Amino acid sequence: MEEKIVFSVEGMTCNSCAQGITKHLVKKGLKDVSVSYDEGQVEVLAEENLSVPLVIKEINSLGYTASLKAEVIIKKNNFSKQELFFAIAAIFTVPLLLHMLLPFHLLHNGYFQLLLSIPVLYIGIIHFGKSAWGSLKNLQPNMDVLIITGSLSAFIYSLSGLILYGNTVAGHQFLFFETSAAIITFLLLGNLIEHRTLKKTSSAIHSLALLQPVTANRINNALTQNETIEEINADQLKKNDLILVNTGDKIPADGLIYWGNASIDESAMTGESLPADKSENDKVLAGTIVIKGTIKIIAEATGNSTMLNNVISIVRNAIHQKPEIQRLGDKVSSMFVPAVLIISGCTFIGSFTFFNVSLSDSILRSIAVLVISCPCAMGLATPTAVAVGIGRAAKEGILIKGGRILEDLGQANIIVFDKTGTLTNSDLSINEKKYFANEDEVHYIIQQLEKHSSHPIGKALLKLPEPALGSIYKKFKFIEEEKGFGMRGIDQDNNNYFIGRPMNSAEAEPFKEYQVLVSKNEKTLAAFSISENIRTGAKEMICYFHKEGFHSVLLSGDRKIQCEKIGDELGINEIISEKLPADKSSVIELLKKSGVVVMVGDGINDSPSLSIADVGISFGSATQVAIETSDIVMMNEKSLFPIIKAHQLAKATFTTIKQNLFWALIYNVIAIPIAAGGWLSPIISSFSMAFSDVIVIGNSLRLKIKNIFTIK
Numbered sequence: 001m002e003e004k005i006v007f008s009v010e011g012m013t014c015n016s017c018a019q020g021i022t023k024h025l026v027k028k029g030l031k032d033v034s035v036s037y038d039e040g041q042v043e044v045l046a047e048e049n050l051s052v053p054l055v056i057k058e059i060n061s062l063g064y065t066a067s068l069k070a071e072v073i074i075k076k077n078n079f080s081k082q083e084l085f086f087a088i089a090a091i092f093t094v095p096l097l098l099h100m101l102l103p104f105h106l107l108h109n110g111y112f113q114l115l116l117s118i119p120v121l122y123i124g125i126i127h128f129g130k131s132a133w134g135s136l137k138n139l140q141p142n143m144d145v146l147i148i149t150g151s152l153s154a155f156i157y158s159l160s161g162l163i164l165y166g167n168t169v170a171g172h173q174f175l176f177f178e179t180s181a182a183i184i185t186f187l188l189l190g191n192l193i194e195h196r197t198l199k200k201t202s203s204a205i206h207s208l209a210l211l212q213p214v215t216a217n218r219i220n221n222a223l224t225q226n227e228t229i230e231e232i233n234a235d236q237l238k239k240n241d242l243i244l245v246n247t248g249d250k251i252p253a254d255g256l257i258y259w260g261n262a263s264i265d266e267s268a269m270t271g272e273s274l275p276a277d278k279s280e281n282d283k284v285l286a287g288t289i290v291i292k293g294t295i296k297i298i299a300e301a302t303g304n305s306t307m308l309n310n311v312i313s314i315v316r317n318a319i320h321q322k323p324e325i326q327r328l329g330d331k332v333s334s335m336f337v338p339a340v341l342i343i344s345g346c347t348f349i350g351s352f353t354f355f356n357v358s359l360s361d362s363i364l365r366s367i368a369v370l371v372i373s374c375p376c377a378m379g380l381a382t383p384t385a386v387a388v389g390i391g392r393a394a395k396e397g398i399l400i401k402g403g404r405i406l407e408d409l410g411q412a413n414i415i416v417f418d419k420t421g422t423l424t425n426s427d428l429s430i431n432e433k434k435y436f437a438n439e440d441e442v443h444y445i446i447q448q449l450e451k452h453s454s455h456p457i458g459k460a461l462l463k464l465p466e467p468a469l470g471s472i473y474k475k476f477k478f479i480e481e482e483k484g485f486g487m488r489g490i491d492q493d494n495n496n497y498f499i500g501r502p503m504n505s506a507e508a509e510p511f512k513e514y515q516v517l518v519s520k521n522e523k524t525l526a527a528f529s530i531s532e533n534i535r536t537g538a539k540e541m542i543c544y545f546h547k548e549g550f551h552s553v554l555l556s557g558d559r560k561i562q563c564e565k566i567g568d569e570l571g572i573n574e575i576i577s578e579k580l581p582a583d584k585s586s587v588i589e590l591l592k593k594s595g596v597v598v599m600v601g602d603g604i605n606d607s608p609s610l611s612i613a614d615v616g617i618s619f620g621s622a623t624q625v626a627i628e629t630s631d632i633v634m635m636n637e638k639s640l641f642p643i644i645k646a647h648q649l650a651k652a653t654f655t656t657i658k659q660n661l662f663w664a665l666i667y668n669v670i671a672i673p674i675a676a677g678g679w680l681s682p683i684i685s686s687f688s689m690a691f692s693d694v695i696v697i698g699n700s701l702r703l704k705i706k707n708i709f710t711i712k
Helices: 015-027 052-060 080-098 110-137 143-165 177-201 203-210 307-319 326-354 359-372 375-395 403-411 419-423 439-450 456-461 538-547 560-570 581-591 607-612 620-629 641-676 682-705
Strands: 004-010 034-036 041-045 065-069 215-220 228-233 242-245 254-265 276-278 289-301 398-400 414-417 429-435 476-482 486-491 496-500 516-520 523-531 551-555 574-576 597-600 615-619 632-634
Touching: 004 052, 015 034, 015 041, 015 052, 015 110, 015 143, 015 375, 052 065, 080 110, 080 177, 110 143, 110 177, 143 177, 143 326, 143 359, 143 682, 177 359, 177 682, 203 307, 242 254, 307 375, 307 398, 326 359, 326 641, 359 641, 359 682, 375 398, 375 403, 375 641, 375 682, 398 641, 403 615, 403 641, 414 419, 414 581, 419 456, 419 560, 429 456, 439 456, 439 476, 439 486, 439 496, 439 516, 439 523, 456 523, 538 551, 538 560, 538 641, 551 560, 551 581, 560 574, 581 597, 581 607, 597 607, 607 615, 607 620, 615 620, 632 641, 641 682
Parallel strands: 414 551, 414 597, 551 574, 597 615, 615 632
Antiparallel strands: 004 041, 004 065, 034 041, 215 228, 215 242, 242 289, 254 276, 254 289, 398 632, 429 523, 476 486, 486 496, 496 516, 516 523
């Protein structure tokens, strides 16, 4: 994963601000710029020639306050200043609004209204003005320009009337101080609700962060009479430390159990609701909880290296990754503010000049146009839905690396499956075996070579009996896995050994019924037939994708007879066998010409194919390989049903994005003409604009509770 530099940024009030910062930094040559206004941070790709002070200066030039952030920290109270601003503004705005309802003389006094509106206008200039001015200086006007222009227009018009006519009946016709104050107060309220609601879209990150253990029980002087237990901070743990974990404790590091057994709740990581029983030599993950039992583990990954930390990073980065459909929203938003300023000006000129509308009403109409317009809703339409969709997937044990992936998966029409370890169980067994040499020698060769492989067939071969001790054993000076073929090794006497699938040669012909041959200097020592069982849920999964209009493909390096047997049993449309990893990549490239391709593999030999496919899906059992090469990682490798869930969630998310964009677009198409026609006051317009964002976010949040999955 590429290293990013993170900056804290204060002063962003809406998604329009985030877009302005993004465009400005990209213009300056920065790469992979990601701005999150709800978290108040900017991420840029760390490059050798990157100047941190220069980046801070460029962000500050837009009217914000930036500083270097050492690490990404989830803020618990990010908007206390904004809450204070809203409270003060509301105290001064309420009496201004009450003058329209109550007959008290003081409330109708123009000078009293002026005094009440000044603090609110000051707050508005502090909160919205700095960003508005910065965006104008850089010719990238944002939403704050509309807010400040509308509020200032109402204030200046009212102040002019008060100066010219004083606190008289004639002067009161020019007083709209309540409009100036209400615009700012209602938009502050809308921002508050929006930010609080938006926080819920990233709740998956918060939930995962809470899984991070705080303390650990480190074992000192293990296996001696002086063994002691020391409670330390979890971030002090190092690789190979020994740790004691009791009932109810969170496991503080990824590791291997070397003593004891326990029932462990892994639901937050895998989505599997049932506890997993673990014993000696089983792997455990940081953040999972021991429900029952006591275990001692040896730490293999700690701190930022744990799977939990990787998951948090993937989810956070995925939420900020833009799908293609967001370009529409960003393009419209970038042109929106200048267009609204022009429409507002035309509204004033047209109303006053051509429709004989009074000066005050013409100004109010133009102000209403300014404040009812909402490019923020357009900007929020996609990222909020993506954040909720990816967050819900994470809770199901499905790691989706970005909005683009959700979009591609929702539009895909071709799905390709690897066979071994994907459609068939990775826990294979030897069905038939033939030996043409000493069994112990064969078993020794297998043991020495296959322990360096993670392939399911290698794991099956390692179940053979341990070789008896004797003089036949030699050291290996070279061992290498030949992807798609098998394992090769050279011993100290330069004998060449190979374990793998039969080649197309005359010597291999007698063993065509066997999947694996063991040879020494090209002479066959043993042949093994491996039995494969179709995974539970594989048939249901294939049926689901066929109903969804997918063309299914089985793509494997195994022999044709084995692939056809599995493919026919599952009803797969197309079977492509005996393909090496490089050949698989070519097949994927060819299939991509016919549509959007999803590749499902085990992440071991399928890495090239997974990376070339439009969407690569792998399983958590492949650990780091899966995480690095796949677009989607299924943490629960026991079931295939999460693949169906991922597709259903992708479709639902994409539908929500389209709904949000439609609402944001239709809102402005309808609202701006109504405001220009004088049917909406600036006060109602500001209230309406503030809550249009909340409606878009609320529609996205429906994804959290909506009944999407047909598979439980």
